[in-house]
Amino acid sequence: MPGINLAYRAMKWTTAVALFATLVLPLSARAETPALTCDTPLDLIRLANPLSHVAQKLAAHAPITIVAIGSSSTAGAGASSPAKNYPSQLAVELKRLFPTHSITVLNRGVGGEEVDDMLKRFDKAVVAAKPDLVLWQLGTNSVIRDQMFTDHGAAIRDGLNKIRSTGADVVLIDPQFAPKVIVKAEAEHMVELIATTAKVENVDLFRRFDVMKRWREADHMAFESFVSPDGLHMNDWSYACMAKGLGVAIAEAAQQPVMSAKAMAHLVP
DSSP states (O other): OHHHHHHHHHHHHHHHHHHHHHHHHHHHHHHHSOOOOOOOOHHHHOOSSOOHHHHHHHHTTOOEEEEEEESHHHHTTTSSSGGGSHHHHHHHHHHHHOTTSOEEEEEEEOTTOOHHHHHHTHHHHTGGGOOSEEEEEOSHHHHHTTOOOSSTTHHHHHHHHHHHTTTOEEEEEOOOOOHHHHTSTTHHHHHHHHHHHHHHTTOEEEOHHHHHHHHHHTSOOOHHHHBOTTSSSBOHHHHHHHHHHHHHHHHHHHHTTTSOHHHHGGGOO
């Protein structure tokens, strides 16, 4: 019976090896593909100006309304569900940062719109909400359609004037750093135009383009890690990381000079 015993032991060994491989190899694969880390430096996301209106509401423990207006990357194209778009995840982040305050984030994004389209609905979508802070994402659709602004930012200034007439703070959000955007020759020009307008008009700018560019060039992340398969929109992870960075930026700008950058460092995701 030696032959049978040898065959039996061989079969047991083969089974044990197969079971070991089933249990261990997925762990090895996961070890080789570490989870993405959202570690955007505070200097890159810091807002240039204080959010004085939001600061007043925080000091008074009054409810705060934030309106996010923009196109498809505000509406949430590329996200797996409405809960994963950036305004929804920003609401969660602000609740974490300000657990004792009532903060509402309204999503007023409409896919495909350019600045002129947004301006036509500002009264209903923005002003009627009586916002304390407006986050205005713009510029991407004009770039990918090769329709650069010819008014040197006049339409943006019109929108800023409309927002400021409500007394609300405002943060501009520039285009995303994604394959279908950066392939356009005017992409960098649009980013510069928005930055220049923000500086001249003395309003804040969240530099989404530079944040995403850092993921690619400094963190060496593949576009597939933070851009949806369409090559244009963000995905769940990048919307979440954007929301975390924007939440920290809002918190710091609304509490300066009470909270220093050093004190805020532990909040950076």
